[in-house]
Amino acid sequence: MEKRKRIPARFQVGDRVEVLDLKLEGHIRTPSYIRGKAGTVIQFCGFFLNPEDLSVGNTSGPVYPLYRVSFAMNSLWPGYERSEDDELCIEIYDHWLNPPES
Amino acid sequence: MTDKHHHEHKHDDHAPLVEEDDAGNLEGQQITDALQALLIRKGLLSAGEVTLEIQNIEAPGTHLGAKIVARAWTDDNYRQRLLANGKDGASELGIKVGEAQLEVVENTPDIHNLVVCTLCSCYPRSILGQPPSWYISKAYRARAVREPGAILEEFGLVLPKGKKIRLHDSNADLRYLVLPERPPGTETLSEQQLAELVTRDSMIGVATAAPPGSSHV
Numbered sequence: 013m014e015k016r017k018r019i020p021a022r023f024q025v026g027d028r029v030e031v032l033d034l035k036l037e038g039h040i041r042t043p044s045y046i047r048g049k050a051g052t053v054i055q056f057c058g059f060f061l062n063p064e065d066l067s068v069g070n071t072s073g074p075v076y077p078l079y080r081v082s083f084a085m086n087s088l089w090p091g092y093e094r095s096e097d098d099e100l101c102i103e104i105y106d107h108w109l110n111p112p113e114s
Numbered sequence: 115m116t117d118k119h120h121h122e123h124k125h126d127d128h129a130p131l132v133e134e135d136d137a138g139n140l141e142g143q144q145i146t147d148a149l150q151a152l153l154i155r156k157g158l159l160s161a162g163e164v165t166l167e168i169q170n171i172e173a174p175g176t177h178l179g180a181k182i183v184a185r186a187w188t189d190d191n192y193r194q195r196l197l198a199n200g201k202d203g204a205s206e207l208g209i210k211v212g213e214a215q216l217e218v219v220e221n222t223p224d225i226h227n228l229v230v231c232t233l234c235s236c237y238p239r240s241i242l243g244q245p246p247s248w249y250i251s252k253a254y255r256a257r258a259v260r261e262p263g264a265i266l267e268e269f270g271l272v273l274p275k276g277k278k279i280r281l282h283d284s285n286a287d288l289r290y291l292v293l294p295e296r297p298p299g300t301e302t303l304s305e306q307q308l309a310e311l312v313t314r315d316s317m318i319g320v321a322t323a324a325p326p327g328s329s330h331v
Contacts, residue, residue, distance in 0.1 A: 041233065042285075043232050043233060045259065046283075057215065057286075057287065060214065060287045063286070078287060085262075088259075093261065093264075094279065095276075095278055095279070097278040098279045098280070098281070099281070100259060100280075100281040101280065101281065101282050102282075103283075103284075103285055103287065103288055104286075
């Protein structure tokens with residue numbers, strides 16, 4: 013049996029990343045409110061099958077790196093009413109991230 | 115089922131708002147029932163298997179999460195192992211976690227954790243059972259990531275000034291359990307008595323654990 017392909021991890025804990033707004037259709041696990049936002053990788057979660065593949069019955073696709081990324085709440089919402097220290101952590105797959113545009 | 119018919123005007127003008135069958139089932143339920151009946155008729159599934167699976171899904175409850183929290187409160191080494199790997203930590207207590215990974219997030223004097231699944235209703239079901247209806251409501255899922263302070267106040271939780279909120283959107287493969295702060299005045303309680311103070315809402319993050327002597331159970 014062929015070994016499952018693994019998409020290489022491009023990021024590590026501490027990296028600044030930006031969430032892409034990929035124009036993909038189907039089952040997407042990257043909510044629209046986080047697209048285009050910049051955050052920091054806080055955890056490498058491991059390699060997982062892509063829900064975008066699984067939702068159409070493709071169980072033989074590659075595994076993708078999954079990260080937990082932290083965002084400042086006041087960078088997500090204009091006029092955020094609470095503390096500037098509040099943060100939101102969310103899981104993002106590698107192909108939805110890029111290094112930030114400098 | 116309504117018969118198909120032709121009109122000059124738009125069908126929307128007199129179509130029912132929601133299609134229901136004689137038993138009052140909505141369309142999604144009708145499709146599910148039909149699929150289940152077909153799978154059973156073709157011998158791919160038995161009714162007994164469905165019943166057993168429902169029982170398995172409904173068997174876990176908040177007592178499992180509470181047991182984990184009470185152990186973490188009383189055993190600091192266990193707490194650290196649990197924070198490093200939630201699934202292994204649960205397994206140490208004989209609790210099987212069915213989800214891919216369990217992330218235990220700890221409340222401290224400086225940080226309050228809150229869990230939401232904006233996309234659907236991801237929740238650590240194998241250790242907390244089924245989520246409450248408010249957790250899967252669109253209102254909670256939309257507002258928790260936008261105005262968590264207001265949400266907590268609506269649940270009756272006012273955080274001390276300067277305490278930061280850390281939100282977790284449970285959108286992919288991890289499931290989250292909040293480890294609430296141990297209430298003061300509980301130093302003499304047994305692990306079992308401590309577990310009784312750990313509420314479901316405190317493990318989601320919309321409440322703190324109950325104070326000793328409270329009658330929430």
